[in-house]
Amino acid sequence: MSQEQPRREEAEQEQEHESVKHEDVVGVQGSLARKRAIAESIGGQVLGKDRKQASVSSESVSARANITIGEALEATVVTAGNRPVDYSDAAAIQAAEVRATGRTNIIPGGVAAAAQSAATRNARLTKDEEKTKLAEILTDASSKLPSDKLVTRKDAEGVIGAELRNDPNLCTRPGGVAASIAAAARLNQSNSTTNNTSGTKNNDKNNTNLTKQKLN
Numbered sequence: 218m219s220q221e222q223p224r225r226e227e228a229e230q231e232q233e234h235e236s237v238k239h240e241d242v243v244g245v246q247g248s249l250a251r252k253r254a255i256a257e258s259i260g261g262q263v264l265g266k267d268r269k270q271a272s273v274s275s276e277s278v279s280a281r282a283n284i285t286i287g288e289a290l291e292a293t294v295v296t297a298g299n300r301p302v303d304y305s306d307a308a309a310i311q312a313a314e315v316r317a318t319g320r321t322n323i324i325p326g327g328v329a330a331a332a333q334s335a336a337t338r339n340a341r342l343t344k345d346e347e348k349t350k351l352a353e354i355l356t357d358a359s360s361k362l363p364s365d366k367l368v369t370r371k372d373a374e375g376v377i378g379a380e381l382r383n384d385p386n387l388c389t390r391p392g393g394v395a396a397s398i399a400a401a402a403r404l405n406q407s408n409s410t411t412n413n414t415s416g417t418k419n420n421d422k423n424n425t426n427l428t429k430q431k432l433n
Contacts, residue, residue, distance in 0.1 A: 219238065227379040230406055231235050232270055236372055237245045239276065243284050246293075248281060248288055248359075250363075251282065251284045251320040251401075251404075252288055252295060253295075254284070254313050255284065255288075255292035255296075255397050255400045255401050256292055256296050257276065257291060257294045257405065258400040258404060259296060259391075259392055259396045259397065259399075259400045260392070264281060268422075272331055272395050282407045282408075283367045283368075283404075283408055284368055284405055285317075285359065285367055286313050286316055286317040286362070286365055286366060286367075286368050286398070286401075286403055287317060287358050287359030287360075287361075287367060288359060288373060288401070289313070289363050289367045289368050289397045289398045289400070289401035290310065290313055290328065290355045290358035290394065290397065290398075291304045291355060291357070291358050291359060292361075292397045292400075292401070293355050293392070293393060293394050293396075294351065294355050294356050295350055296392035296393075296396070296397060297353075297390065297391075297392040297393050297394075298350060298351050298352030298354065298355070298356075300350060300351050300393075301345055301348035301349065301350055302335040302336050302340060302341040302348070302349050302350065302351055302354055303332045303336055303340070304336045304383050304394065305338070305380045305381075305382070305383040305384040305390065305393075306336065306351060306353040306390070306394055307329070307332040307335070307336040307383075308312075308335045308379040308380060308382065308431055309330050309376050309377075309379050309380035309383075309384035309393065309398075310328055310354070310392035310394055311323060311329035311332065311333065312375050312376045312378070312379035312380075313328075313329075313372070313376050313394065313398060314327060314328055314329040314362065315329075315375075316366070316372040316376070317362050317364060317365050317366055318362060318363055318364050319364070323364065323392075325365075327361060328354060328355065328358050328361050328362065331354050335348075335349035335353070335354055342394055342419055351393075351394075351397065354395075367405055368398055368402045368405055368410070369402060369405065370402050370406065372380075372398060372402060373395075373398045373399040373401075373402035375397040375398060376394060376395050376399075377389060377398070379395075379396040380393065380394060380395040381395075388406065413420070
């Protein structure tokens with residue numbers, strides 16, 4: 218075996234490694250940008266590291282990729298992460314988990330189970346600083362879900378209903394779980410409409426070009 222072959226293999230492996238790292242960076246930036254789009258959609262503010270890394274506008278996010286339930290839950294960390302978890306939050310998180318996984322039971326060790334436990338514990342505490350916050354439950358929610366899916370309007374309706382039914386005042390929380398899921402559904406629907414419109418225009422352009430070619 219020549220000495221050049223091992224060198225070539227090492228170079229190829231290094232290129233593959235760099236490609237994987239680049240894809241990871243792009244994936245992380247895309248996810249942050251989608252969460253930023255949700256926060257902006259419901260009037261939230263993107264803070265600190267998220268603002269620096271998620272430098273993509275809402276419009277470009279809509280054109281690039283749709284938002285998953287896990288990402289929408291993570292966006293709640295940005296908009297309401299410092300708020301103590303209560304029963305309405307737990308119910309909304311459970312509804313979101315059910316929609317994402319297709320399972321009707323609470324998954325042991327999952328975000329819904331953690332939220333239920335936190336809500337029960339918080340109900341016995343009087344000081345907010347001692348209570349478990351939404352950020353502690355929903356940070357990296359995507360990785361805690363065994364499966365995930367794109368947010369739809371039906372998903373949003375289910376989560377909103379769960380949050381409403383379990384709130385003493387029968388209302389959803391500003392910037393809360395239901396608001397994030399609803400914002401994600403709106404962005405996804407807008408993205409779908411944009412893509413369909415773009416596809417129709419491209420088809421019309423192609424048909425026009427074909428007609429011209431036939432006439433020529």
